[in-house]
Amino acid sequence: MEKSQAASRIAPLEPPYTPELEAHFDRIMPPGVPPLLLFRTIATSERAWRKFSAGSLLDRGPLSLREREIVIDRTCALAGCEYEWGIHVAIFAERARLTDAQVRATVLEAADAACWSDAEQALIAAVDALHHHTTWKETEFAALKRHYSDEQVLEIIQLCGFYRTVSCFANALALPLEATAARFPV
Template identity: 70%
Template sequence: MSRIAPLEPPYAPEIQGQFDHIMRGAPPLMLFRVIASQRRAWEKFTAAGLLDRGPLSLRQREIAIDRTCALNACEYEWGVHVATFAQAARLIEAEIRATVREGADAACWSEAERALISAVDALHLRSTLSDDEFARLAAHYDEAQIFEIILLCGFYRTVSYLANGLRLPLEERAARFPA
């Protein structure tokens, strides 16, 4: 069970509307229900504006999110994203596994994806990009995409802190880390 109790239905109309918008009518995730139990936290979380697609392709976005969550040992959010978006993002089993068990050097990645994963890894390990890492990223992604990558890494590190720190139980239909 979560360390902080989630909201239970029925939800306030405003919260229900936000859940419906984010979840597209599906029941809200435990993460959202727990965060929404604290009004200020929910307002700040939803104000981040990173719950939309942004300038990256779905595939690029999911690689960045999945790798960030894996590096933060956040099986909760990694599993939600893999179960929800991996197929639509055209991520194959080897790529899904590589987000957890390998790195940018895995044979399954394109050159642009290697640059993306290297950037995610660098941000996680050092909170910065070297000139070489930035140049490799800039060879494949424009400025808006680079901003989005950095923002996503920070946002999903925060999500990982929340899910791990609150010990959210894994969602029933979410994927599990590969053995």
């Protein structure tokens, strides 16, 4: 995807927003930070925004912040979505205690890269399998279950699917990269 485009394929909403939409943006964005281009573009359709925001994965779940971000970063990297990957790395990588090598590995390394723990390797292998095959072999599932509960496994599946959809939005709409977002390593 060409990254030098100045505008999205669908023009995003510009302020002022409706009070309802403003309140929703305020709930999901850090204080004082304007809503992301992705959100403002999807919100041009009330139906699309309602369905997108109903995914309810913009909250804390049964995974740690670190595990959640590994799933999201890997999913976005596999989908070639520098837009969303870069936002998550810029905002969450340090808080999730991801090293520079680990951030790089989400894009450039195999699941068994030495920078990951055994549990994280199983997690990344599970993300990879869902991306490539939309299922797990029994050995992949067994490796995942050694480290994660049923509730966590369901969250992993939902995160992979949701962020694959986010990647489809960002890539298909050719969203320009956010100025403060990280860039894919080379």
